[in-house]
Amino acid sequence: MxxxxxxxxxxxxxxxxxxxxxxxxxxxxxxxxPITPTxxxxxxxxxxxxxxxxxxxxxxxxxxxxxxxxxxxxVVTQHIFLRPLxxxxxxxxxxxxxxxxxxxxxxxxxxxxxxxxxxxxxYIPNTATLIGMPSNIAQFLPLDTRGNPTASLPLIKEFPxxxxxxxxxxxxxxxxxxxxxxxxxxxxxxxxxAVGATATVAPGFMPFYSSGQLVGILISIRGAAEYESLLxxxxxxxxxxxxxxxxxxxxxxSHLLIVAMVVFANATYFISRRTSKKEK
Amino acid sequence: MSSxxxxxxxxxxxxxxxxxxxxxxxxxxxxxxxxxxxxxxxVSDQLLAYLTALLTAAFAIGVINLTxxxxxxxxxxxxxxxxxxxxxxxxxAMAIFSMIASPFALDPQAAVIPASVIAFSTPIWExxxxxxxxxxxxxxxxxxxxxxxxxxxxxxxxxSLESTILLAAGLLVILGQAPIVDLVWPGFGAIRDWxxxxxxxxxxxxxxxxxxxxILVFSVRRLFRYPWGE
Amino acid sequence: xxxxxxxxxxVGVFITLMVLSFLYKENPFFRLTEYVFIGLAAGxxxxxxxxxxxxQALNPIFVNxxxxxxxxxxxxxxxxxxxxxxxxxxxxxxxxLAIGYGLGVTIWSVFAxxxxxxxxxxxxxxxTGDVLTTFDNVVLVAxxxxxxxxxxxxxxxxxxxxxxxxxxxxFILATLGAVFGSTVLGRMAIIIQRVQFLVGxxxxxxxxxxxxxxxxxxxxxxxxxxxxxxxxxxxYRERNKRSSAETAAKxxxx
Numbered sequence: 001m002x003x004x005x006x007x008x009x010x011x012x013x014x015x016x017x018x019x020x021x022x023x024x025x026x027x028x029x030x031x032x033x034p035i036t037p038t039x040x041x042x043x044x045x046x047x048x049x050x051x052x053x054x055x056x057x058x059x060x061x062x063x064x065x066x067x068x069x070x071x072x073x074x075v076v077t078q079h080i081f082l083r084p085l086x087x088x089x090x091x092x093x094x095x096x097x098x099x100x101x102x103x104x105x106x107x108x109x110x111x112x113x114x115x116x117x118x119x120x121x122x123y124i125p126n127t128a129t130l131i132g133m134p135s136n137i138a139q140f141l142p143l144d145t146r147g148n149p150t151a152s153l154p155l156i157k158e159f160p161x162x163x164x165x166x167x168x169x170x171x172x173x174x175x176x177x178x179x180x181x182x183x184x185x186x187x188x189x190x191x192x193x194a195v196g197a198t199a200t201v202a203p204g205f206m207p208f209y210s211s212g213q214l215v216g217i218l219i220s221i222r223g224a225a226e227y228e229s230l231l232x233x234x235x236x237x238x239x240x241x242x243x244x245x246x247x248x249x250x251x252x253x254s255h256l257l258i259v260a261m262v263v264f265a266n267a268t269y270f271i272s273r274r275t276s277k278k279e280k
Numbered sequence: 281m282s283s284x285x286x287x288x289x290x291x292x293x294x295x296x297x298x299x300x301x302x303x304x305x306x307x308x309x310x311x312x313x314x315x316x317x318x319x320x321x322x323v324s325d326q327l328l329a330y331l332t333a334l335l336t337a338a339f340a341i342g343v344i345n346l347t348x349x350x351x352x353x354x355x356x357x358x359x360x361x362x363x364x365x366x367x368x369x370x371x372x373a374m375a376i377f378s379m380i381a382s383p384f385a386l387d388p389q390a391a392v393i394p395a396s397v398i399a400f401s402t403p404i405w406e407x408x409x410x411x412x413x414x415x416x417x418x419x420x421x422x423x424x425x426x427x428x429x430x431x432x433x434x435x436x437x438x439x440s441l442e443s444t445i446l447l448a449a450g451l452l453v454i455l456g457q458a459p460i461v462d463l464v465w466p467g468f469g470a471i472r473d474w475x476x477x478x479x480x481x482x483x484x485x486x487x488x489x490x491x492x493x494x495i496l497v498f499s500v501r502r503l504f505r506y507p508w509g510e
Numbered sequence: 511x512x513x514x515x516x517x518x519x520x521v522g523v524f525i526t527l528m529v530l531s532f533l534y535k536e537n538p539f540f541r542l543t544e545y546v547f548i549g550l551a552a553g554x555x556x557x558x559x560x561x562x563x564x565x566q567a568l569n570p571i572f573v574n575x576x577x578x579x580x581x582x583x584x585x586x587x588x589x590x591x592x593x594x595x596x597x598x599x600x601x602x603x604x605x606x607l608a609i610g611y612g613l614g615v616t617i618w619s620v621f622a623x624x625x626x627x628x629x630x631x632x633x634x635x636x637x638t639g640d641v642l643t644t645f646d647n648v649v650l651v652a653x654x655x656x657x658x659x660x661x662x663x664x665x666x667x668x669x670x671x672x673x674x675x676x677x678x679x680x681f682i683l684a685t686l687g688a689v690f691g692s693t694v695l696g697r698m699a700i701i702i703q704r705v706q707f708l709v710g711x712x713x714x715x716x717x718x719x720x721x722x723x724x725x726x727x728x729x730x731x732x733x734x735x736x737x738x739x740x741x742x743x744x745x746y747r748e749r750n751k752r753s754s755a756e757t758a759a760k761x762x763x764x
Contacts, residue, residue, distance in 0.1 A: 306614025337586025370549025449687025482653025
């Protein structure tokens, strides 16, 4: 009877899912998160970058996947700002620049200054610009998001070409930005590439990690929670800055619900199949 | 098969010559350097700058299309005409405030637009973007969570060997990525990592290589206007 | 506490619940959010595109004095010819330039990244000293070759060859299963964050998402209650309308 009610009205399933998610959130329960190898690889890579290296952070996600990728952007940006590194923010999605600004407003920037240690160059409008940037950033992105000429920024005077970057990390929701970086930046200039990915596309990036084309992968909000945990172990800070860690109990509960539903559905299916065979 | 061959008009031929010339140039510039004569890379970079300018010129096409369709709805008083009014208002309001106050503002340094106008518009733009647009977009996507739960219950039955393999891989990955399960027995996490690193990578790699070959063949065929159907 | 941020939280809550109300049934609240979303997204995209046009096309002409950029601007303006009846085919000219460039770049970039490097990565030693590593490598190499063989469609998949392609099919199914499992994580992450927002959880990244601070966020549940009241009233009126329509129809029949 339970099986037929769930089948006949999917709203019952929606309600159960909503309750299973809401209860852990209301209890504010937090659990430790085991670290996956791809997250550890990215963390170690950034942690071991030589001082004053340039990291390019590319915000390539739409507002629809903000819950998955924004926490990743927060924790990675915070890590970079905790280290003596320089960072350039760019975006291959028009929603990238305001999301980058929002991340910058939320993290602890220490004593780093805009224009010297970091800058937001905004949107990369097309492949032509992306291909040109490793040779000359200012020629292809002439203004930053604040209207300053890119060439006048001390950071760009220090790193006039993107090929001098030690790492480009893209927060990508569909793979198009990552493939562009792999094809044009890594293919021609051997720049190290990493990705913060949504869970849907992350399995598709594993061949690139396996072949060494990617130095690390963060997978969805769990990757952000793992990264928070690593930051906390190293710097004794940052647990909860992105909200990812507090979502882990609800995440576990929702996953167990899906598994339970599939098992229950299959059990009723096999039982009904056996019953109908017996009747025959 | 020969009836599928289309005769190219002069205009088509001219366009195909353009496609071939530019495509061939960009295909070989990666592989060829002609020292001492022409700096192909510099030519390529300059052409890239021109192409960028050309492509950005199409900035208004989306807005023109949307305006035409919805103004038409309003004129003919179709069933959803009131919603079309709201769409047009939101479209132009967001466009104006974004031109004044977003990261894509036309005059961020207040050289032409008065600073007071920018200061007035910025909180409005932030309200429209962060409090409305971001919320709508992420919530629309979140509906999929409910549909996936419903689909998992209704559709994922192990009816055959194929569906059993798919289901088993899916369930093992789901269990492995639930942190609480991973803490109870780390084996689930290890199984999930193994599935993603080996069988998944193998399958994805096969698909990638196949797709790369298909894209390559299509691109070369398109460059030469290979007759379709032959 | 910032009043604008507080109102923004309540507006955000209303909008979130208006979208989620679709789960109960299709209704005017949801439809309204659809149209608002399209309008706002298109307006923002227009402003972004216009700024890029000015930076990449107009500034070189009017600021840097490089008049050669007039040619691509004129060519690019031919995209708008599609809105005319007589000259609509002219848009194919700038499109051809974009296609030619795209094809040329694709040839070398796709070949290197998606083919050469992936094939090289598959050339790993099958037999190593360690049993587990050997097994892993065999799975990787055999899986790659067999999944690729599944897409060779010019030859009938039967006999020994059919056996190979069948195993390739199983690898692809395992891949799709892994993608499904991973997708569950992604979808759940999104709804969990939405619920964190609705209940006013302090762990929600309020400032990183431009929603003020946790102080204003704590009042989000008030918005939830308010929306439920409004939506409940809407459902009550719909039910009354339906029952009076049914009564009128019955009366008309008799």
